[in-house]
Amino acid sequence: MARTKRRMVLRFPAESVNEPITYTLIKEYDVLINILNADITHGREGNLLIEMVGDKGNVDNAVGYLESKQVEISPVVKTILFNESACIHCGACSSVCFPGALEMDPDSRKLQFLPEKCVACELCIKACPLQLFELNFGVN
Amino acid sequence: MSVQKTFQEINDRIKRGEAVVMTAEEVSAMGKTHSPAQVAEKVDVVTTATFGPMCSSGMFINTGHANPPIRMERATLNGVPVFTGIAAVDLYIGATETHPENPAYGGAHVIEELLAGKDVELEAFAKGTDCYPLKNIKTTINRNNINEMVMFNPRNAYQNYPVAVNLSNRIKYTYMGSLLPKLGNANYSTSGELSPLLNDPQMRTIGMGTRIFLGGTTGYISWYGTQFKSDAELNEFGVPVSNAATLAVIGDGFQMNPSFIKAAYYEKYGVSMFVGIGIPIPVLDEEMATRVMIRNEQITTRILDYGDPDHPELGRTNYKELMSGEIELNQKKIKTSSLSSLFKAREIAELLKEQIKKGAFLLTEPVEVFPKGKGLNSLEIRS
Numbered sequence: 001m002a003r004t005k006r007r008m009v010l011r012f013p014a015e016s017v018n019e020p021i022t023y024t025l026i027k028e029y030d031v032l033i034n035i036l037n038a039d040i041t042h043g044r045e046g047n048l049l050i051e052m053v054g055d056k057g058n059v060d061n062a063v064g065y066l067e068s069k070q071v072e073i074s075p076v077v078k079t080i081l082f083n084e085s086a087c088i089h090c091g092a093c094s095s096v097c098f099p100g101a102l103e104m105d106p107d108s109r110k111l112q113f114l115p116e117k118c119v120a121c122e123l124c125i126k127a128c129p130l131q132l133f134e135l136n137f138g139v140n
Numbered sequence: 141m142s143v144q145k146t147f148q149e150i151n152d153r154i155k156r157g158e159a160v161v162m163t164a165e166e167v168s169a170m171g172k173t174h175s176p177a178q179v180a181e182k183v184d185v186v187t188t189a190t191f192g193p194m195c196s197s198g199m200f201i202n203t204g205h206a207n208p209p210i211r212m213e214r215a216t217l218n219g220v221p222v223f224t225g226i227a228a229v230d231l232y233i234g235a236t237e238t239h240p241e242n243p244a245y246g247g248a249h250v251i252e253e254l255l256a257g258k259d260v261e262l263e264a265f266a267k268g269t270d271c272y273p274l275k276n277i278k279t280t281i282n283r284n285n286i287n288e289m290v291m292f293n294p295r296n297a298y299q300n301y302p303v304a305v306n307l308s309n310r311i312k313y314t315y316m317g318s319l320l321p322k323l324g325n326a327n328y329s330t331s332g333e334l335s336p337l338l339n340d341p342q343m344r345t346i347g348m349g350t351r352i353f354l355g356g357t358t359g360y361i362s363w364y365g366t367q368f369k370s371d372a373e374l375n376e377f378g379v380p381v382s383n384a385a386t387l388a389v390i391g392d393g394f395q396m397n398p399s400f401i402k403a404a405y406y407e408k409y410g411v412s413m414f415v416g417i418g419i420p421i422p423v424l425d426e427e428m429a430t431r432v433m434i435r436n437e438q439i440t441t442r443i444l445d446y447g448d449p450d451h452p453e454l455g456r457t458n459y460k461e462l463m464s465g466e467i468e469l470n471q472k473k474i475k476t477s478s479l480s481s482l483f484k485a486r487e488i489a490e491l492l493k494e495q496i497k498k499g500a501f502l503l504t505e506p507v508e509v510f511p512k513g514k515g516l517n518s519l520e521i522r523s
Contacts, residue, residue, distance in 0.1 A: 088191070088402055088414060088481045092317045094465075095325035095477035104465065109482040127318040129193065129404035129412070129479075131244065 004056045006063075007036075007076035012046040016069050022048075029062035030054060036099065036119045049076065049119060078120040082113050083132040093124040093133070142426055143180040147505040150184050150422045154499055159184040161496045163489040164421075164432055168333045171433030180429040185496055185503065188336040188432075189353070189418040189488035192329050192480025193404050195315065196295035196366060197235040197413045199251050199393055202287040203262065205229055206279075211272035215264035217250045217281075224264070228272055232292075235403075235413040246411030248403035251291075255355075255398040257283050289393030291355060291401075295365035297417050299337030299385040300441055303328045303457060303467075305474065308447030313408035317479055319446055323472050326443065329479040332436045332459035334489055336419040337387070339432045341379045343370075345421050346387075347506025353418030353492045354389055356397025358501070363388040364510045371515045377438040378431070381456065385510065389417065400488065416484060418492040422503050436460040443469060 012021070022033055031054035040046030052059055066073055080101075089111050091104045101117035102124060104110070125133045153159040160183050162170070167186050170179060211228040215221070219239045223232040238246040253260055259280040268275045283289065304316030305326045312319040317327045332338070340346050350361040365386025372380035400416030423429050437460035444451040454469060461467050462476050495501040 089483035090192075090414075090479055090481040091477045092327065092479050093477070095327065095475040096318050096320060104477070106463075106465070109486070123318065123320075126313070126407040129317075129406055129414075130402065131405060 002056050003053065004059050005051060005053045006059060007049070007051050009074045009076060010048045010050060010066065011072035011074070012040065012048070013070045013072075014044055016071060019069065021066070021069060021071065024065065025052075025062050029065060030058050031062045076120065077137060079115070079136045080118050080120055080122070080124065081134050081136045084113060086130060086132055087111055088130065090129065092129060093127045096123040096127045098123075142177060145180075145184070145422065145424050147422060147424075147503055150424075151502045153184055154496055154502055157497070157499055159496060161185045161187065161420075161493045163486070163493055164188045164334045164339050165486070165489070167432050168435045171435065176426045176429040176433065179433060180423050180426045183423045183429070183432075186339065186421045186423060186432040187418060187489045187492040187496070188334055188339045188421060189416070189485040189492065190297055190331045190335050190480060191400070191414055191416045191484035191488060192331075193315070193406075193412040194293060194296045194298075194415045195236050195412045197291070197293035197415055198247060199233045199254070200288065200290045200292055201231050201233065201254070201281075201393075203229045203231065203281055204285070204287050206274060206277055208274045209272045210264060210274035210277050211266050211269055212264035212277075213266045215262065217260050217262055218245070218253070219261070220245065220247055220250050222247070222250075236411050238411050243410065244405040246403070246405075248411050248413035251393075251413065252398055252401060252403045254283055254289060255393060255396050255401055283394060290390065291359070291393050291396065292362070292388070292390045293415060294388050295367055295386045296389050296415055297336055297365070297387045297419075298330075298383050299335075299341065300380050300439070301329050301383050302451075303441055303443045303462065303476075304446045305443055305454065305469065306447040307445045307454070310447075312446055313406065314446050315406055315409050315412065316446060317477070318407060321447070323469060323474050326462070326467055326469070326474045326476045327479055328441065328459075328462045328476065330441075330459065331480060331482050331485040332439055332463065333434055334482070334485050336417065336421075337385050338379055338434060338439055340421050340428070341374070341431065343385060343510045344428065345424065345506070346419060347509045349504055349507035350419065351502070351504045352389065352420075353416070353488055353495075353501075354391035354396070355393075355416055356400040357391055357395035359389050359391025361387050362390045364514075367516060368510065368514055369516050370511060371513045375438075375440040377434060379434065379439055381440045382442050387417075400484070414481070414484075416488050418488040420492060420496060420501070420503055436463060443467075
């Protein structure tokens with residue numbers, strides 16, 4: 001069966017915050033969950049930016065389970081586009097990139113862009129003096 | 141007897157293709173296994189370079205006269221105001237001047253487009269005089285239909301610069317880049333042991349008239365830069381611990397390569413311009429050898445809090461630590477990044493090395509040395 005990967009922001013209602021939802025997703029639905037960003041306060045609403053990887057059927061079932069728990073799901077289709085060929089490798093973007101998608105190679109001093117680590121926080125867009133990053137709203 | 145070489149002797153070796161030329165990084169690495177006497181014996185010239193944002197930059201152009209002629213009193217290029225307060229069709233494009241409706245576009249972008257051969261829209265206004273009757277003009281100019289384009293940068297190549305951090309609770313957008321709150325990151329701007337004025341801190345060989353690499357071609361040091369400071373505190377290795385000496389440089393825009401001049405925009409600060417500068421340093425004797433052997437860990441700089449308008453000093457670090465990608469301050473590990481490009485600076489140092497090796501670039505002895513013990517005034521607000 002085809003593997004699929006989806007990025008989404010999960011918004012938990014206050015009554016679900018204390019449920020072991022991530023555990024259930026992994027254990028019962030056999031999907032791989034990569035938490036990219038989390039902002040959860042017990043007893044209040046919470047947000048989780050995740051990447052869900054698994055067989056398409058399992059991912060669909062997992063999403064169905066989340067919906068049954070009143071978790072609001074917003075698909076993340078934002079990605080960052082980088083005009084790499086115009087880069088002068090100053091590195092100004094690298095220290096604002098907290099997930100480590102923009103790193104300077106210690107030997108060549110060239111900027112490395114690792115899109116798989118990017119969470120589209122958009123800080124690089126403002127940090128780049130040559131304005132080489134832009135937001136892409138296309139389908140992920 | 142210790143080695144003593146003159147500019148003339150080194151130039152003769154360059155002309156014969158015998159000069160030993162190394163980049164400042166290569167000679168710093170050599171310094172780990174060689175004494176200054178050995179370096180002075182073996183190496184003739186060391187190439188240094190920097191490629192960083194340098195606001196105090198710009199370009200003079202002369203557009204040629206229209207018929208009937210106009211004495212331009214206000215003018216814009218692609219909508220960016222340019223300085224007209226000199227003769228009729230002489231203009232100065234200041235790198236940081238911005239388009240009134242687009243703060244991310246400015247003089248540096250116009251300069252980059254002129255270097256690249258693009259058409260630029262010129263609009264100018266005048267009151268009209270008996271000798272210059274035309275009152276307004278709208279046309280396009282490019283590198284092929286103007287008389288001169290001379291880059292003249294009043295302050296470039298700062299000798300050292302502080303590291304910027306932000307202790308406040310809000311992100312700060314500065315000329316030192318985006319500074320995340322609560323020491324979220326640290327930004328610096330130098331090529332460290334490759335930087336020109338850190339390899340000749342007393343400016344024995346770098347002075348007025350020195351031939352340099354500027355923006356892809358040959359340029360010259362025309363004067364000491366504005367805000368030049370030669371009385372700064374030195375560390376134990378003889379280099380200033382903060383921003384000190386500067387250079388005013390000049391070069392022919394027609395010969396420049398746009399890959400070594402790049403327009404920049406810093407969010408909520410404004411436009412600046414990356415300038416590529418390379419300076420050869422002759423290893424005249426053991427003392428100069430000691431200078432060019434300086435290593436990143438021997439170059440100290442101050443860490444300033446840009447979250448506070450007074451920029452108080454929070455600590456000191458060195459370029460080895462900064463270039464490792466992380467420094468420690470207030471028991472916190474902070475990610476560092478550079479605003480100047482070490483990758484491009486290395487490219488310049490290598491290019492200059494190759495030019496000197498093949499005899500295409502000779503060294504110049506300063507026509508005059510820079511002032512010693514020069515301090516700075518600050519602007520007093522008088523009521």
